[in-house]
Amino acid sequence: MYFNGTELKKVFLKAKKERFGIIASNVVFDGTIRGLLQGYDNKKSDGLLQISSGACKYAAGDSKDLLVGAEFISSMVKVLAKQFKKSGVGLHIDHATPNYFEFIKDCVENGFVSSVMIDASKEEFEENVRITKEVVKLCKKHSVTVEGEIGYIKGTEDEIVSETELYTSPEEALEFVKQTGVDLFAASVGTNHGVTKGEKVVLRLDLIKEIDDLLIANNVETGIVLHGASGLTAEQQQTAVLNGVVKINKDTDYQLLTAQAVQAYWEKEKDAVVCPEGVNNEDYTPDKSRFDPRKWTIKAENAVQEQLESLVNITGSTGKSIV
Template sequence: MYVNTKEILEKASKNYYAVPAFNINNLEFLIAILQGAAEKKAPVIIETSEGAIKYAGNGDPLRGAKFFVETVKNYAETLDIPIALHLDHGKNLEYIAAAIKAGYSSVMIDASHEVFEKNLEITKEVVKWAHASGVSVEAELGQLAGIEDNVMAEENVLVDPEQAKIFVEKTGVDFLAPAIGTSHGAFKFKGEAKLDFERLKKVKELTKIPLVLHGASSVPKKFVELAEKYGANLGGAKGVPQEDIKECVKLGINKVNTDTDLRIAFLAGLRKHLLENEKEFDPRKYFKQGMEFVKEVVMERLEFLNAAGKA
């Protein structure tokens, strides 16, 4: 079932669990994710970045957005689980408009790099466009350090809970990503993760809407080690501990973004297969192990976020 992201997240918020949002760039990731979600009887959110849309459309945002909508809808119609399609970190209004026109379930307007008043103004306008087409909207307050596709910041700027309340009331945004100390990418922390749980709790109390955790990949150690066994160089890769993510869910997080974990798992499977099968040249075969590892990550994520069985 292809549904509005708001429908999935409001149910999660009401029942104190979170739904993972998995980034894709190609068909292999989509198939692996949906297989895992179907087996776990769980709702799932598929995400694409602006870069993924550009890649799929060979530079044409609308063509790329339509490709993802048509593909995800095609699969969703055959599965008895709620499936949504979300634009992650929309910064370019052309890409946001393309996603809305193509029929995405939701879009993110990320104007978090702007001052509060400008972020509010831009977000309010995007909410107006999106809601007119029945598309829900995510926004971000504060900034996450790290690099992910077209998103880059040198340091974290944590969200102000009082500003979050004003922002939600004035923009009409459907869900909010508050910066509480996570980071984008595989190399998140030099030391231990330090998330501001009290700040998160306050934001939830004041906004009362579904909240989103960005930069939330856990970077599974076993797949890092396996990828490196077969030649990858991922030294220093470190993610958010699962226990910290579980605590965030208890305090009001309902959407947990995951990209890096899938990439590392796929890389491990691809490298393993190619090095163990030197004569293999059929991509349907050498992608298979990577897809199996992606599915494994998806199923584990659905379980510890308590989304399994919530379809």
């Protein structure tokens, strides 16, 4: 089923209480959405699908109208999600920088999403707090969940390019949560956006626990979000969850698996579209039964589903749906 913001808050509260992690998956295409929804449902795990401004721009085609893209993806998610009865998903806007405030507002007021991330982490702390508070105020009216961010997460993401790695300080996290009232916040603990080899990541999972402990001691326990988690091992993700992470973002993983599944298909089935060597072009006919896009895009869909199912086993959300 499709979760509104109120239901989504319950999901994250349960995850925090019982210490399991919700996998948040970035989407654009219908096949990915289908594979993920099937995966969450097979595992009776709740989930979150995410759209970035880049995804919305892409989905809108030449119009480049972000709102058209958001409505299009939102409709697909809602219609498909209705078919699944053993789990639920919300739809979240990933990394909306302050210049996307109007976009957030339109999405929230039109009911396109149940959750948003305002990423004003490039601003000075006070300005980050001010902007995030404004988004919290707007979202509260519509019971939409809000995620904020403190400190940079290394790497490249839509409109976020940061060269330096800045770790979030527990004191700053406490101030941020107290002043903004966010439901979730992303902390920088040394993860990188994009795929990275494990050894290059200077991960500080202990910092998550330090932040979590401080928040609990001050009666403002809040869900922590882990970005740039595609390169982390299963064990690292489990430690992160035990230390207070309730949402783990996945994007690059799925992109790579999608490309690999399609590549493997065409390596084997190349002669369905390319005349094999030694055969006369006049004697060659492409094979529709193999080049029909449904025959090969399903491979990507299945790969993404399989990956999601193994991810929810790792983060412990299997069987934990509030449905």
